Amino acid sequence: MKTFDLRSQLGYTLSQPTPVIFNIQPVENNAQKIVGEDLYIKPSLSPEEYRGLFEQNRYLRVNAPEGNFEISYSATVEVSYFWGDPNSIRETPPAELPADTLHYLYPSRYCQSDLLFGLAMSEFGDLVPDYSRVTAICNWIYDKVQYLSGSSNSQTSAYDTATQRAGVCRDFAHLAIAFCRALNIPARFVSAYAYKLQPPDFHACFEAFLGDRWYLFDATRLVPLDGIIRISTGRDAADVSFATFFGAAQLNQMNLSVDLVSESEEKDFRGERAIAIS
Amino acid sequence: MKTFDLRSQLGYTLSQPTPVIFNIQPVENNAQKIVGEDLYIKPSLSPEEYRGLFEQNRYLRVNAPEGNFEISYSATVEVSYFWGDPNSIRETPPAELPADTLHYLYPSRYCQSDLLFGLAMSEFGDLVPDYSRVTAICNWIYDKVQYLSGSSNSQTSAYDTATQRAGVCRDFAHLAIAFCRALNIPARFVSAYAYKLQPPDFHACFEAFLGDRWYLFDATRLVPLDGIIRISTGRDAADVSFATFFGAAQLNQMNLSVDLVSESEEKDFRGERAIAIS
Amino acid sequence: MKTFDLRSQLGYTLSQPTPVIFNIQPVENNAQKIVGEDLYIKPSLSPEEYRGLFEQNRYLRVNAPEGNFEISYSATVEVSYFWGDPNSIRETPPAELPADTLHYLYPSRYCQSDLLFGLAMSEFGDLVPDYSRVTAICNWIYDKVQYLSGSSNSQTSAYDTATQRAGVCRDFAHLAIAFCRALNIPARFVSAYAYKLQPPDFHACFEAFLGDRWYLFDATRLVPLDGIIRISTGRDAADVSFATFFGAAQLNQMNLSVDLVSESEEKDFRGERAIAIS
Amino acid sequence: MKTFDLRSQLGYTLSQPTPVIFNIQPVENNAQKIVGEDLYIKPSLSPEEYRGLFEQNRYLRVNAPEGNFEISYSATVEVSYFWGDPNSIRETPPAELPADTLHYLYPSRYCQSDLLFGLAMSEFGDLVPDYSRVTAICNWIYDKVQYLSGSSNSQTSAYDTATQRAGVCRDFAHLAIAFCRALNIPARFVSAYAYKLQPPDFHACFEAFLGDRWYLFDATRLVPLDGIIRISTGRDAADVSFATFFGAAQLNQMNLSVDLVSESEEKDFRGERAIAIS
Numbered sequence A, B, C, D: 001m002k003t004f005d006l007r008s009q010l011g012y013t014l015s016q017p018t019p020v021i022f023n024i025q026p027v028e029n030n031a032q033k034i035v036g037e038d039l040y041i042k043p044s045l046s047p048e049e050y051r052g053l054f055e056q057n058r059y060l061r062v063n064a065p066e067g068n069f070e071i072s073y074s075a076t077v078e079v080s081y082f083w084g085d086p087n088s089i090r091e092t093p094p095a096e097l098p099a100d101t102l103h104y105l106y107p108s109r110y111c112q113s114d115l116l117f118g119l120a121m122s123e124f125g126d127l128v129p130d131y132s133r134v135t136a137i138c139n140w141i142y143d144k145v146q147y148l149s150g151s152s153n154s155q156t157s158a159y160d161t162a163t164q165r166a167g168v169c170r171d172f173a174h175l176a177i178a179f180c181r182a183l184n185i186p187a188r189f190v191s192a193y194a195y196k197l198q199p200p201d202f203h204a205c206f207e208a209f210l211g212d213r214w215y216l217f218d219a220t221r222l223v224p225l226d227g228i229i230r231i232s233t234g235r236d237a238a239d240v241s242f243a244t245f246f247g248a249a250q251l252n253q254m255n256l257s258v259d260l261v262s263e264s265e266e267k268d269f270r271g272e273r274a275i276a277i278s
Helices: A099-105 A117-124 A131-144 A158-164 A169-182 B099-105 B117-124 B131-144 B158-164 B169-182 C099-105 C117-124 C131-144 C158-164 C169-182 D099-105 D117-124 D131-144 D158-164 D169-182
Strands: A002-014 A018-022 A032-042 A048-051 A058-064 A067-079 A082-084 A187-194 A203-210 A213-217 A228-234 A243-245 A250-263 A274-276 B002-014 B018-022 B032-042 B048-051 B058-064 B067-079 B082-084 B187-194 B203-210 B213-217 B228-234 B243-245 B250-263 B274-276 C002-014 C018-022 C032-042 C048-051 C058-064 C067-079 C082-084 C187-194 C203-210 C213-217 C228-234 C243-245 C250-263 C274-276 D002-014 D018-022 D032-042 D048-051 D058-064 D067-079 D082-084 D187-194 D203-210 D213-217 D228-234 D243-245 D250-263 D274-276
Touching: A002 A187, A048 B099, A058 A067, A058 B099, A067 A228, A067 A250, A082 A213, A099 B048, A099 B058, A117 A131, A117 A169, A117 D158, A131 A169, A131 A203, A131 A213, A158 A169, A158 D117, A158 D158, A169 A187, A169 A203, A187 A250, A203 A228, B002 B187, B058 B067, B067 B228, B067 B250, B082 B213, B117 B131, B117 B169, B117 C158, B131 B169, B131 B203, B131 B213, B158 B169, B158 C117, B158 C158, B169 B187, B169 B203, B187 B250, B203 B228, C002 C187, C048 D099, C058 C067, C058 D099, C067 C228, C067 C250, C082 C213, C099 D048, C099 D058, C117 C131, C117 C169, C131 C169, C131 C203, C131 C213, C158 C169, C169 C187, C169 C203, C187 C250, C203 C228, C213 C274, D002 D187, D058 D067, D067 D228, D067 D250, D082 D213, D117 D131, D117 D169, D131 D169, D131 D203, D131 D213, D158 D169, D169 D187, D169 D203, D187 D250, D203 D228
Parallel strands: A213 A274, B213 B274, D213 D274
Antiparallel strands: A002 A067, A002 A250, A018 A058, A018 A243, A032 A067, A048 A058, A082 A274, A187 A203, A187 A228, A203 A213, B002 B067, B002 B250, B018 B058, B018 B243, B032 B067, B048 B058, B082 B274, B187 B203, B187 B228, B203 B213, C002 C067, C002 C250, C018 C058, C018 C243, C032 C067, C048 C058, C082 C274, C187 C203, C187 C228, C203 C213, D002 D067, D002 D250, D018 D058, D018 D243, D032 D067, D048 D058, D082 D274, D187 D203, D187 D228, D203 D213
């Protein structure tokens, strides 16, 4: 178990009052416990809090006024990772997949697994159907796709990244998810705070359902997996944008920090073990 | 209230045992009641029944064996339509939308509302934000897109249909949904049995969230809206395919029928009234 | 006949020696006569001059050295416009089109007339097949596509612009060309200096083959057509980029000017007459 | 030198008189000599013959009447191949490419080399810039793309094939051309009669400009390169369709044959030597 202090501060300028939905608070589940949290909005406003249709994602909706607007969030979060042995984790065939994972086999806006079926089969179709196949997908992406800020935009999808071979964390996750789904491995998008991410920013990685649970992967290799604090889970980035404005807004300021407060005795298994945080 | 007898019969040939998920049973909710139903699978097999992550969609998962495989389903369904007055139904601004509708504002695999924002604003951005704007979207599609069997395939999306101007019911629904979402109107895909559809087939239409409920629309104008029996609700066709095979399968036979058993006294408001079945 | 003084000055910084092809000199043909011209390159280099495979486009190839690089071009050009009567100009059916126009019926990189066939037929298929149909295409684009700097990039094609409904002069031309070709009207891309263009820049418009010659159109309505001085003709922007670097280059400076030196007695028929400059 | 007898017979049914352009006659150049040829059209019609804007492609335009229409063409063609030593053929840098090859560096409808730049650089960017790099491109395509009749259509482009990983000869050629252009190697599309092609059909392959000439490649490996008789050369398939109908037509019959009449003494260098037929 690890305990993190995390903080995000976002500042905007708006030319008119604009509704906005934030998704910046970590989810609470068996693996993540919010020990304390604080939300500060300026000018002072009471946001509506609600949960997503599934996965318990936490959203804040507020009517941001004209002018300057700032939202700051801080929390202390305990994260308990599950460590598995990669050598013993097999893919679960479609006939045996839990019903609530099947939803994550379907193509989505940014993960067109149907269009990427040919490529996925060509590159990974013959690999052993276990944990190592998803690792192979991550390695393929890491080797062939350049991590390059500004090389993609909000319309870039896995179909584009497969060919353009450049992107940022969300593009890496989208491509990996699309490959997994094309191979009948349920896969979903995870937005997160990430310990040691430089420069600090919201991060994106993904989970694949293997054996009997969701395992975490990150094709960018930018951060240690045991420093991921999950904000939200979705089919792809469309579900978990950290801020959705219903109108124009200019982002002026964005500061994030993630600090390790304490760590229990458990050994760091990174590199030898599969990791799951749900 | 109307009562329908419906029936679907699907026959396949498989070259090897193949898992398959069927989504052919009507959902049960406040507006639809299953009075009786019968499922027949040949060779005899016990399918696993489960509900979707949301919207109570009903799925059947079965391991179809090699050789010939047949599934027949019949049901008697009572449908209670809600009739609204189009003149009094306004769009609900994003700040006031119920939390469980916001999910249906995001782009999805076949409804890339982000890519269609420019077109939606150009064609419908200046219209009055009420029920008539969704009607205008349906009219636009009906006028400009040709209904043509075989003109699209399982990869065709709203982005394609906007330009190729030909498609079938699912393409009409996808384009309408994408337009609605681009205008901040929650919209979702409805798969259905449809009374008087010729030739008989599974049908697709859509719902837009207006005022305080989901209203039904069908840009194809192929069937009376008060003959729609909902099977499933989803973001787009990816969520509600009537049959998903995890492997190759050949469809040999497909027979559907929908008959009106009885009708309560209520007047048929079609044409003058908005209709909702949820 | 009109006489223009035009000038372009381009400054770059290169991190290493890089070959580059410039296409900034107006073409010479029956309608355009170069009275005088001057080319200045700093540091001093002798470019290779060559003509394109067709249409007599003029290219300059030079090995730009590391560091700062500047190219300045000035010319005095006499342009003789042909003025036709729009009411008497018919489309030429495919069976009668001159052989050297047929090349311009085929789809190209940015003008996917095959993909835009459905949209073109839906919007313009029933119009009278004469000059007014191309005018209708221009009006449609002017009305429905927003001219917005920065809204498109070098990968944006007519297929995108048809839906995204925003672009710059090259996007307007690409969409018009694609529509024309879809209707079996030969159409081609024209890069140009443009009198009165604000802010001064290279311009793009298009020609459609009608009756027995190529007529000029500009769906942007940004400049008078009788102030167009043609640089180059091609299938689309891929053929006539004003600068193609085989490596990285940073554009630091770009100044253009077009001045009217003199004008012969002929009346300005703009608005009443069709115009051609070839 | 080899001499081939070739024959093509095409039969159509038309519901109304329709202009059509055929491009089925081999080009004549230094490497190909038409010893004799015969054209038969039923019903009897005199087609208009013309050459393309470049590359001397031969086109036949005819107004096909309503009803049944048949065109038969036969020819005896002498082909003189140029055999080069792959080990001594280098890529020519952009600064030194002949002016008339630069045209074939630009992206085209089906060969979007700009969109495929990232993939081309990732897979081939570090290879030695000589003949072997184009061979590596062909091997990559042969290994990763499945040759599958019916897997693509007339709208399928290199961008699609890169990901869908299935196609026919034209798709293989388009992808190879796009890769070459992305690497600054001029590349162009060749339509051809092909000796030993099974089943007999029109074939497509491509040429890359290396050293000081155009060398022939075929990523499909379906036929011996020294059995290729060039019909036409273009940027991609859009330029050299064997039949372009300006209206609907149904192809009823298509028979092709290519027979080797005689062969001069020269050794068959296939496998050890690079081949060029221009």
